[in-house]
Amino acid sequence: xxxxxxxxxxxxxxxxxxxxxxxxxxxxxxxxxxxxxxxxxxxxxxxxxxxxxxxxxxxxxxxxxxxxxxxxxxxxxxxxxxxxxxxxxxxxxxxxxxxxxxxxxxxxxxxxxxxxxxxxxxxxxxxxxxxxxxxxxxxxxxxxxxxxxxxxxxxxxxxxxxxxxxxxxxxxxxxxxxxxxxxxxxxxxxxxxxxxxxxxxxxxxxxxxxxxxxxxxxxxxxxxxxxxxxxxxxxxxxxxxxxxxxxxxxxxxxxxxxxxxxxxxxxxxxxxxxxxxxxxxxxxxxxxxxxxxxxxxxxxxxxxxxxxxxxxxxxxxxxxxxxxxxxxxxxxxxxxxxxxxxxxxxxxxxxxxxxxxxxxxxxxxxxxxxxxxxxxxxxxxxxxxxxxxxxxxxxxxxxxxxxxxxxxxxxxxxxxxxxxxx
Amino acid sequence: xxxxxxxxxxxxxxxxxxxxxxxxxxxxxxxxxxxxxxxxxxxxxxxxxxxxxxxxxxxxxxxxxxxxxxxxxxxxxxxxxxxxxxxxxxxxxxxxxxxxxxxxxxxxxxxxxxxxxxxxxxxxxxxxxxxxxxxxxxxxxxxxxxxxxxxxxxxxxxxxxxxxxxxxxxxxxxxxxxxxxxxxxxxxxxxxxxxxxxxxxxxxxxxxxxxxxxxxxxxxxxxxxxxxxxxxxxxxxxxxxxxxxxxxx
Ligand SMILES: Nc1ncnc2c1ncn2[C@@H]1O[C@H](COP(=O)(O)OP(=O)(O)OP(=O)(O)O)[C@@H](O)[C@H]1O
Ligand SMILES: [Mg+2]
Numbered sequence: 001x002x003x004x005x006x007x008x009x010x011x012x013x014x015x016x017x018x019x020x021x022x023x024x025x026x027x028x029x030x031x032x033x034x035x036x037x038x039x040x041x042x043x044x045x046x047x048x049x050x051x052x053x054x055x056x057x058x059x060x061x062x063x064x065x066x067x068x069x070x071x072x073x074x075x076x077x078x079x080x081x082x083x084x085x086x087x088x089x090x091x092x093x094x095x096x097x098x099x100x101x102x103x104x105x106x107x108x109x110x111x112x113x114x115x116x117x118x119x120x121x122x123x124x125x126x127x128x129x130x131x132x133x134x135x136x137x138x139x140x141x142x143x144x145x146x147x148x149x150x151x152x153x154x155x156x157x158x159x160x161x162x163x164x165x166x167x168x169x170x171x172x173x174x175x176x177x178x179x180x181x182x183x184x185x186x187x188x189x190x191x192x193x194x195x196x197x198x199x200x201x202x203x204x205x206x207x208x209x210x211x212x213x214x215x216x217x218x219x220x221x222x223x224x225x226x227x228x229x230x231x232x233x234x235x236x237x238x239x240x241x242x243x244x245x246x247x248x249x250x251x252x253x254x255x256x257x258x259x260x261x262x263x264x265x266x267x268x269x270x271x272x273x274x275x276x277x278x279x280x281x282x283x284x285x286x287x288x289x290x291x292x293x294x295x296x297x298x299x300x301x302x303x304x305x306x307x308x309x310x311x312x313x314x315x316x317x318x319x320x321x322x323x324x325x326x327x328x329x330x331x332x333x334x335x336x337x338x339x340x341x342x343x344x345x346x347x348x349x350x351x352x353x354x355x356x357x358x359x360x361x362x363x364x365x366x367x368x369x370x371x372x373x374x375x376x377x378x379x380x381x382x383x384x385x386x387x388x389x390x391x392x393x394x395x396x397x398x399x400x401x402x403x404x405x406x407x408x409x410x411x412x413x414x415x416x417x418x419x420x421x422x
Numbered sequence: 423x424x425x426x427x428x429x430x431x432x433x434x435x436x437x438x439x440x441x442x443x444x445x446x447x448x449x450x451x452x453x454x455x456x457x458x459x460x461x462x463x464x465x466x467x468x469x470x471x472x473x474x475x476x477x478x479x480x481x482x483x484x485x486x487x488x489x490x491x492x493x494x495x496x497x498x499x500x501x502x503x504x505x506x507x508x509x510x511x512x513x514x515x516x517x518x519x520x521x522x523x524x525x526x527x528x529x530x531x532x533x534x535x536x537x538x539x540x541x542x543x544x545x546x547x548x549x550x551x552x553x554x555x556x557x558x559x560x561x562x563x564x565x566x567x568x569x570x571x572x573x574x575x576x577x578x579x580x581x582x583x584x585x586x587x588x589x590x591x592x593x594x595x596x597x598x599x600x601x602x603x604x605x606x607x608x609x610x611x612x613x614x615x616x617x618x619x620x621x622x623x624x625x626x627x628x629x630x631x632x633x634x635x636x637x638x639x640x641x642x643x644x645x646x647x648x649x650x651x652x653x654x655x656x657x658x659x660x661x662x663x664x665x666x667x668x669x670x671x
Contacts, residue, residue, distance in 0.1 A: 035564075221540050222559045285527040285534055288516070292524055295515035302475065302511040303525030304496045363515040 020225035036415030040357045042408045043372045046401065047379060054383035061386045066251040069188070069264050075378030076185050076266040077102070077329035077341075081349035082356075082370035083273055084321025087281075087314040089353055090294045092362025093142065093149035096346060097134070097156030101319045102326025103341025104160045105131045107167045109327060110174030110336040113181070120178055124327075131323025132316050134160070139315030143308045149315075157346070165338040173337045176330055185266045185331035191248045194263030198244040201271070206233045243267075266328060270371060273324070277367045290314060294363035325349075344395070351398065352377045355405040361413065376401065424487045426451045426585055426616040427472070427503075432481030434467055441467045443640045444481070449585060449633075454607060454617045456627040456648070459637030460660055465620050466508055468637070469589050473505040474498040486584075499526075501585075504578035508589035508620075512570060514563035518555070519543045521562050522577040546580050547572075550606055568599030575606055585616040592626055604630050624653050638663030 019027070033041065054062040061067060081098055088095045095101075105127040112123035134156070141152045168174055176182060189197070209229060216223040244263055252260035281287035292300040293310045301307050322341075329345070330336045349370075356373030358365030380401060384394040425448035434442040441464045449455045459465050470476045472483070474492040483490055485501050492498050498505070512521050519536070520527075522543045528535045543558050552572055562570060571591055578586045588607065592600040600623075608630050611617045621627050627634060628648060636643040636659040644665045646656070659665045 216537060219537055219541065221537060222557055283533045285529065288520055288527055288534060289525075291515060292513045292520075295513035296511070298509075299511035299513050300524070302473075302495055302505075302507065304494070304499060305525045363513070 020227060022227060025225060025228050025231070034415075036412040038357070038408060038412045040366075040369055040372045042405065043356050043369075043376055046355075046404075047372070047376050050376065050379045050383060054379070054386065058383070058386045062383055064251070065246050065249045066253075066260070067382065067386070069247055069251060069260075071378050071382045072264050072267050072270075073185050073332055074382060075374050076270060077325045077332065078345060078348045078352055078377060079270055079371055079374030080273060080328055081322055081325035081345065082352040082374050083277055083367050084318040084325070085349055085353050086277075086358050086365050086367055086370050087290065088149070088318045089350075089358050089360060090290050090362060090365050091311060091314055092294050092360075093311075093314075094153060094350070094360075095138065095149065095315065095318050095322075096153040097138065097160055098153075098318060098322040098325075098349065099341040099346030100157055100160035100164060101131060101134045101341070102322040102324075102329065102345070103164045103336070103339070104134070104167070104326070105323035106326035106330035106336045106340050107164050107174070109181070109330065110176055111167060113178055114174050114176060120180055124181075127327060128320055128323050131320040131326075133319075134322075135316035135319030136312070138319065139312035142315065143311035161338075161342065164340070164342075168336060168338050170338070173335045175335045177334075181327065181331050182334050183265055183331070184269060185264075185328045186334075187265045188247075188260070188262035189265060189268065191262045194244050194248055197263070197268065198240045202233070202237050202240055205236055209233070269324075269328065273321075274367055274371055281367060286310070286313070291363060296363075348377050348381075348398070349374075351402040351405075354409065355402060357409075359409050359413065360406070361409075373405075425449060425484075426486060427618075428482070428484040428487075429468075429472070430482040430484075432468070432471065432483070433479045434464075434471055434476060435479055441640050442471070442478070445637070445640070445642045446645075447635055447642060448645065449616045449618050451584065451616045452611055452614050453632040454611045454619055454630050455633040455635060455645075456631035457618055457620045457635045457637060458622070458624070458627060458656065458660055461622075463637040464640040465637055466589055469505060469507075469587050469618075469620065472498065472503065472587060499581065502581070502583045503585045503587065504581065504583040506571070506574045506578050506586070506588045506591055508593065512562045512574060515561060517561050518558040518565075518573050521573055522546070522580055524577075526581070542580065543576070546576050550576055550579065550609065552576065552606075566599070567594050568596075568602055571595065571599070571603050572606065575603070575610075579610060579615070583615065585618065586610055587618040587620075589620045590622065591619070592621065592623065600626065624656060627656075628653065636660055636665070 081102060085095060085098055108130045109123055109127035112118040112126050113120065138152055138156055141147050142149045213223050213226070213229055247263045248261055250259060250261045252258055281290065289300065289305045289310045292303070292305060293307050297307055326341050329340055352373035353365065353370050354360060354373065355376050356369030356371070358369045377398065380398050381394060384397060427449040429445060429447040432442055432445040433440070445468060447468070457465055457468070467476065471478045472492065474494045474497050477493060483492060485503070490501060492501070513524065516524070519540050523539050528539050530538070540558060547555055547558070555569065562573060565573065575586070575588070575591065591603050591607070595603060604626055607617055607619060619627070619631060631648045633645055634648050634651065634656055635645040636656065638660065641663070643659050643663055646665065655666050
């Protein structure tokens with residue numbers, strides 16, 4: 001940039017006309033990668049590799065549509081939890097308590113729904129409110145008192161584990177008999193509705209991005225090449241058609257007895273939350289402020305942003321999403337027990353967000369990272385299980401994948417700071 | 423003409439350390455006032471007080487002749503005071519447009535209005551004759567020091583501001599980029615804004631300043647007309663805290 005073009009020492013080379021050909025788009029993408037902006041690419045490549053490996057080792061069991069639908073249900077809890085964690089990670093903070101926060105909220109749901117026999121809506125609201133309150137408390141301790149989030153949420157992890165155990169009782173279980181709750185992570189949409197929603201996604205994406213691009217082009221603002229828009233829309237179409245198509249196949253072992261087909265409701269929940277949260281994060285001022293606080297909190301403060309409120313709201317959102325995740329997990333097993341949201345849930349969720357490309361250093365990440373990373377974690381867990389690998393091996397492999405992902409994050413950051421990208 | 427900004431007897435302590443001891447300062451519209459002083463003299467503290475980041479313990483703060491209360495950055499912005507900080511207050515992970523509108527995003531239907539923001543960012547950069555910024559959508563992290571400084575200054579003039587305060591805007595810059603930024607500073611004053619420029623570099627100061635205010639150990643030594651003084655006098659004022667005899671104080 002130069003201020004006066006008559007100053008030869010500072011005049012930057014004139015910007016080359018953007019190359020809108022296929023090759024140009026590809027080269028621009030490569031340049032971005034080389035600059036350290038890898039985004040979700042490593043996760044997507046890893047996912048493809050894992051699917052290829054498991055499909056060739058266990059062609060019958062891994063690739064059948066029953067297992068595919070099963071995989072979505074298994075991973076729904078972790079994925080939803082990871083989506084909430086993205087907001088806390090964007091601040092450069094952590095929430096170790098999210099897993100048991102989810103379990104506690106599911107416990108609250110179980111207590112009110114089953115033991116107190118409340119109607120569904122108040123019980124559901126009580127569970128979500130519990131999540132919000134947990135987030136409020138953690139957020140106040142972190143953002144107001146300045147206690148490191150690692151410590152606060154470690155304490156909350158231990159505490160909430162105790163709350164859940166006390167609520168349910170040693171070795172106890174609260175069954176959930178509500179059809180709506182149990183349907184969330186077990187039922188399937190009618191085949192036609194799955195196709196309709198899939199189509200809506202494609203048309204909605206294609207139309208909204210096309211209209212935005214056309215408007216920006218008319219105003220002479222920066223805009224992606226039309227070809228890139230077509231490529232993205234095409235890719236989305238392929239993915240949606242493949243997923244919905246595969247899930248619309250009959251997957252019952254005994255179709256005469258019970259038919260099992262259609263898009264799982266859990267996938268609708270995940271995609272719905274993905275769209276809602278992505279919209280919030282990218283299109284509202286609050287979303288911009290989350291990135292700003294994560295990138296440079298002091299700059300955000302000087303720009304007049306209420307950093308405290310942004311931090312607090314992210315913790316509240318994270319724990320509320322944890323409540324949703326807890327409900328998804330409880331729905332899967334039709335019950336709540338003292339281990340709901342425990343064991344590897346939280347660690348898998350943090351792993352999912354990081355594997356998907358969200359940085360632990362703050363300021364960088366997207367909600368879709370959680371979905372991509374959650375899928376990677378689920379595929380490892382599911383595929384290794386099919387290989388009859390002992391749990392020990394599954395955990396070792398998952399740990400290794402997480403380590404690789406964290407290294408990619410750290411290396412791309414070094415690369416980015418060396419080349420001046422973020 | 424009454425000054426755009428006036429401070430009288432401003433004091434500020436951090437705990438037991440008194441950093442500002444009764445500072446007077448005035449800044450006129452359409453003029454560049456340089457604020458000089460040794461390390462630790464209290465320049466940045468004075469600026470942060472004016473910007474509402476710290477509160478002054480005592481003293482009068484007048485803007486356009488009226489006494490004002492500035493208790494947070496929003497108050498200062500509402501008056502038309504913008505600050506370009508010594509430690510650049512930019513978010514590396516955001517692009518130029520988002521940095522320029524940080525904390526004051528334009529909205530349409532409650533959503534961030536990217537189109538208008540991008541247009542206004544470009545207009546502002548063009549208005550400052552910044553012609554060859556590669557793209558206003560590049561992350562700030564990938565810009566050079568001079569480019570980042572330009573973004574910070576452009577952000578300061580985006581809001582019909584009346585007073586722009588720059589804390590050592592050229593400290594980290596090379597010769598050519600310093601030149602750019604100084605020209606930009608001059609242009610702000612020529613457009614009728616009041617400019618307060620903090621600098622350790624007297625070459626810079628004599629190049630653009632109309633007034634020179636010298637701070638010494640938290641006290642104002644005096645405000646001197648740049649045209650009627652010399653480098654030697656200013657250096658002496660900075661180091662001894664006294665304006666030499668015969669100087670036009
Ligand atoms: N937040 C703070 N808490 C305690 N002391 C402070 C604080 N900020 C500044 N000081 C002290 O106030 C004095 C003046 O600092 P200030 O940053 O205003 O100096 P300066 O004139 O801007 O110096 P420089 O030229 O190095 O930027 C210094 O002694 C510094 O240590
Ligand atoms: Mg300073």
